[in-house]
Amino acid sequence: MKEKTVLLFPGQGSQYVNMHLKLSIKSKEFIAKILDELNLSNILDLMSVSEESLLPTNVSQVAIISTSLGYLKDINDEGFRFEASAGHSLGEYGALVAAGVLSFKDAVRAVSVRGDLMGKCAARRGGSMVALLGFDKEMVEVLCKEASRFGVCVVANENSNQQIVVSGENKAIDWVLENYKDFKVKKAIKLKVEGAFHSPLMDDAAKEFRKFLVSLEFKDFKLPVYKNIDGMIYENTKYIPDILSKQIVSPVKWVDTIKNIIRDGYESCVEVGPKNILTTMLKRWTNLKCSALDGE
Incomplete structure (x- = not known):
């Protein structure tokens, strides 16, 4: 009997120079055509320039989803x-x-609209993010509460049982970087991002993005999709604009997502996109059979 397989698509941070070159010629042409029709051909050029050229969120997000969709094709x-x-x-x-x-x-x-709105919001409101490694979740919550004395500070990504990302205003994040060891956190790494993603500082972007999302056509689900704001399966298409806009200001519940995937009987996963970040993380804390289409 064939194993039940789930496809996993990576997020921001998985980009790298020339990440699209492993795609088939057919998929490269397919993605290039879409980018050209959306007046985003410059993204394809920027993929081959430098790591720095891929850092702006309006560039990295489009580059990542384009590459991921090329692999999907x-x-x-x-x-x-x-x-x-x-x-x-x-x-x-x-x-x-x-x-x-x-x-x-x-x-x-x-994703292009999303990246533009998030980038503009970040430029206007500032903020940063820090990854915490080796922690007690309750102590991280206390850490965020203490840091909130200096500005917004919230959990942004629950990536694994050993990695969590915190997002917020610069003064609060600086305080986290200075004091994390007092809260039983082993290591803290400031992320190279433009702003405080998945935090209330992105509220303006979320509101504007919802206005755009309602203009899109969402067809019925052909298979289950787990949404990362709560790890649960979408019930229907009705609330997709609400869910995807809320995602911008909400924590990524990746641990809950994976736990639910395992609970539902999926035994293997295939990472569809640049790098193998999700695969590497999952091999450290689950028994899922994981592989990545990009062996980077």
């Missing part, structure tokens, strides 16, 4: 079978395409 063309999908943060757009809910073009269009 490749496995679809090969007839690869899968039973569900999920995505980490912006990776959810790839998961929705895999389930037949969003078209490839609308997914890239949506």
